[in-house]
């Protein structure tokens with residue numbers, strides 16, 4: 001047990017299979033820059049408090065900085081028998097600077113150390129995700145702005161319902177990713193709290209200045225209960241949830257893009273660079289990126305269930321189970337980041353097929369609601385108007401006609417409230433333009449909304 005930093009009380013070496021089973025360095029080594037930043041802050045504070053001499057502190061900090069360079073150059077030798085990123089770095093430090101390296105861990109435990117590292121990592125990643133979300137929102141606004149005249153069918157139950165602007169549809173996605181960003185920003189408030197100084201679970205008898213390390217590390221607060229601080233992984237679960245929500249939104253988008261690029265819909269041309277071919281069918285252009293986005297959403301949901309399940313049975317305070325927080329966290333973050341990147345490029349590159357969308361928008365009696373509203377505005381109770389138009393639709397189905405092909409006389413057979421002007425109503429532009437309510441699809445409103453968003457986002 002001599003080679004272990006905690007080996008003092010042990011008579012026998014660790015079983016090899018146990019080393020293999022308990023190690024985390026193979027994946028937590030990505031926390032190294034945060035681990036070193038946390039250690040440097042801790043040492044500066046120990047010096048300020050007179051717990052370390054300046055000479056000792058300088059030696060340790062110099063050693064830590066050299067280790068960071070070794071890691072960045074890919075020269076650092078990670079050892080599984082040293083369990084995790086923390087002990088790999090601490091061991092290397094004592095090898096480099098001698099016994100003084102052993103003073104680094106004064107007043108600290110791996111329990112508050114790992115909690116600090118993960119918070120610093122999550123903070124950095126959330127900021128990157130926020131930038132990626134903004135880029136994606138920008139792409140939707142650009143699609144909306146560049147295709148303002150395009151009318152498409154809006155659906156409910158995947159049945160043609162009412163005509164809408166393609167731009168309005170794009171801005172619906174804008175809203176989803178805006179909420180996702182707000183969610184991450186809110187999570188960030190609970191992430192950016194320093195657990196350092198909580199030590200193993202009870203705090204420490206050393207006169208540590210927790211506010212000082214928090215400030216050095218850019219945390220906005222310190223945790224208020226040492227037992228909670230070392231065992232709280234709410235912020236991990238929350239972050240994964242936020243990732244899962246983004247994936248769910250990307251998956252809905254993907255499903256629509258997959259549908260829209262079928263020959264049956266034929267609403268959109270996806271950029272070639274984001275589709276793949278078939279090894280047997282030469283004509284194929286498959287929306288694999290969208291399919292994989294939809295597929296990977298399942299993985300991230302798995303990550304969420306994984307962390308929640310890991311946490312549910314844990315007594316206070318730290319338990320080794322908590323080491324299992326990292327792989328789902330890393331996986332969710334890695335997946336959401338690459339998914340946001342590729343999907344932003346898809347949204348930037350996709351081209352709506354305006355003619356085809358328009359053609360489909362007039363199908364399915366999509367102007368039936370406008371007819372019912374027309375009657376209602378002439379005093380017919382809406383329920384009655386609804387019934388009359390329903391009969392008109394049945395009549396059309398019977399005759400194999402569309403509403404737009406009916407004559408005024410045919411209209412009049414169903415209600416004497418119908419007049420010449422009903423024919424003007426039968427246009428997609430008129431229908432869309434009439435939906436002027438706030439949040440509605442009229443071009444007027446959609447343009448205003450684009451302007452409002454550009455102003456707010458600085459696009």
Ligand code: ARG
Pocket residue numbers: 024028084110111114318320322323324
């Ligand atoms: N690798 C451990 C983790 O990820 C670090 C903390 C270990 N603490 C302990 N008391 N064994 O949670």
